[in-house]
Amino acid sequence: MYRETGIVNTPPLSTQDDAALLALVQRGDEYAMASLFDRYSKVVYSVAMRVLRDPAAAEDVLQEVFMQIWRSPDGFIATRGSLGGWLAVVSRNRSIDTLRRKRPTECVDDIALASNYNLANEAEREMMVERARGVIQLLPMEQRKTLEMAFFDGLTHSEIAEMTGDPLGTVKTRIRSGLSTLRKAFTA
Amino acid sequence: MNTTGHIERDDLVLFAMQLLSKEDAAIVSTHVESCPECLHELAEVQGDLAVYAHTVEMQAPPASARERLLKQVAHEKKVIPIETAAEPALPVRGFGGRSSLTEDDLPPRGFAGRIFPWLGWALAAGMTVTAGSFYMQRAALQGSVAEQKDQIAQLTTDAATAREVMATITDPSALRVTLTKAQTAPVPQARATYVADKGVLIFQANNMPALEPAKVYELWLIPANGSSPIPAGTFQPDQRGYASIMMPPLPKGVQAKAFGVTIENEGGSQTPTLPIIMVGA
Numbered sequence A: 001m002y003r004e005t006g007i008v009n010t011p012p013l014s015t016q017d018d019a020a021l022l023a024l025v026q027r028g029d030e031y032a033m034a035s036l037f038d039r040y041s042k043v044v045y046s047v048a049m050r051v052l053r054d055p056a057a058a059e060d061v062l063q064e065v066f067m068q069i070w071r072s073p074d075g076f077i078a079t080r081g082s083l084g085g086w087l088a089v090v091s092r093n094r095s096i097d098t099l100r101r102k103r104p105t106e107c108v109d110d111i112a113l114a115s116n117y118n119l120a121n122e123a124e125r126e127m128m129v130e131r132a133r134g135v136i137q138l139l140p141m142e143q144r145k146t147l148e149m150a151f152f153d154g155l156t157h158s159e160i161a162e163m164t165g166d167p168l169g170t171v172k173t174r175i176r177s178g179l180s181t182l183r184k185a186f187t188a
Numbered sequence B: 001m002n003t004t005g006h007i008e009r010d011d012l013v014l015f016a017m018q019l020l021s022k023e024d025a026a027i028v029s030t031h032v033e034s035c036p037e038c039l040h041e042l043a044e045v046q047g048d049l050a051v052y053a054h055t056v057e058m059q060a061p062p063a064s065a066r067e068r069l070l071k072q073v074a075h076e077k078k079v080i081p082i083e084t085a086a087e088p089a090l091p092v093r094g095f096g097g098r099s100s101l102t103e104d105d106l107p108p109r110g111f112a113g114r115i116f117p118w119l120g121w122a123l124a125a126g127m128t129v130t131a132g133s134f135y136m137q138r139a140a141l142q143g144s145v146a147e148q149k150d151q152i153a154q155l156t157t158d159a160a161t162a163r164e165v166m167a168t169i170t171d172p173s174a175l176r177v178t179l180t181k182a183q184t185a186p187v188p189q190a191r192a193t194y195v196a197d198k199g200v201l202i203f204q205a206n207n208m209p210a211l212e213p214a215k216v217y218e219l220w221l222i223p224a225n226g227s228s229p230i231p232a233g234t235f236q237p238d239q240r241g242y243a244s245i246m247m248p249p250l251p252k253g254v255q256a257k258a259f260g261v262t263i264e265n266e267g268g269s270q271t272p273t274l275p276i277i278m279v280g281a
Helices: A015-026 A030-052 A055-071 A083-100 A122-138 A141-151 A157-164 A168-187 B009-016 B022-034 B036-053 B063-075 B111-170
Strands: B189-195 B200-206 B215-223 B230-235 B243-246 B256-265 B278-280
Touching: A015 A030, A015 A055, A015 A083, A030 A055, A030 A083, A030 B063, A055 A083, A055 B063, A083 B036, A122 A141, A122 A168, A122 B036, A141 A157, A141 A168, A141 B036, A157 A168, A168 B009, A168 B036, B009 B022, B009 B036, B022 B036, B111 B243, B189 B256, B189 B278, B200 B215, B200 B230, B230 B243
Parallel strands: none
Antiparallel strands: B189 B200, B200 B243, B215 B230, B215 B256, B256 B278
16 A cells, blocks of 8 residues: 655655755746656645545645745745655645635644654655554554544544544544654654 | 643644644644744644655646646746846756756747747846946046046146246246356357257247348258258347247258358348358258
């Protein structure tokens, strides 16, 4: 099931590569924009598809996210830590917005990533993704499902609690615990 | 939500996933803006979510999605500031693999689509070249004007000096003294200064005896080539015997063998009347 990592035939990347491409995009370089699309379109589209389960809607999110890069590349430069990781989160948030038919929420997207994983490095990212998939698979079923419902389905903890019959506190703890387990797997 | 002065991590996770209510999200957002500790924790949660997002099963977007994006990108071309474009600090290509794109990777563009983006730059380049040319011409003209100003100033100074010299020489009130051996009777003397190439002659005479009425002294230039003497002007000495001729009209380039003075009728003559009373070579 989890075989691919979302990186399309790209050579090893570095943070500088992303920053250089974004700088070129800032100067109106369409080729650089195409390069960024080739690098990250798969993960952006895949996340959108997982949330929306609708190819047309997922493609709209894909377009929206990359046009946001084209229109405001300076908002993506340097402080994001990892463009690929940040785009994955943005894709999820935009998809949730679409799901809820609401306007994009900017405040959360503006928070830079601070990660113990170097998502900008291709080789390290592939290893990280495989390892993360392994960690998620080993999570208790309730924890894994709760995390999926929150992140990919965009259900609030109240909605999850209502659907699962679990107390609100338990839902929140499961979500937080799932992410904590993921983090510990990489910091241990 | 806030039990220790900070946002609980459970709520930061929900906030990062946009799962809090609007009111709670506003509270968290306000707090995080002023709390570095919670901001750091939120950034860590975002990093965790980025990793978690990558665990999704990957699916390639349809090929048309790329074409659609690049068409939209081409449609929303950017206006780049000149100073930014003038200093390309980053490589345009060369990231390898799919990054080394060719024109074929981009959606086809029409003639206008290819040309118009460069018109602005071409115009800017043309204006830059023209402005540079104007600047060079202006600098050259300024240099030329400055040089001519210096020349004019020098000429003005020279002319003032020359006028002063001439005024002093020709001033009838000037005191003119010829020094000779003591107890020697003053004798008529004259000095001719001549530049043949320019045809310029200055003649000064001292102690010249007064002439009869209707008579004048006449100066002659005797050419070196043996041709006839050339009249160089007439003069009457003042009461103290002084006389001068300044730059009479003479042909240029006539080498002088000697100068002579004769006495002629008033108005002068075209040929010297002997005897020649003064001569010098």
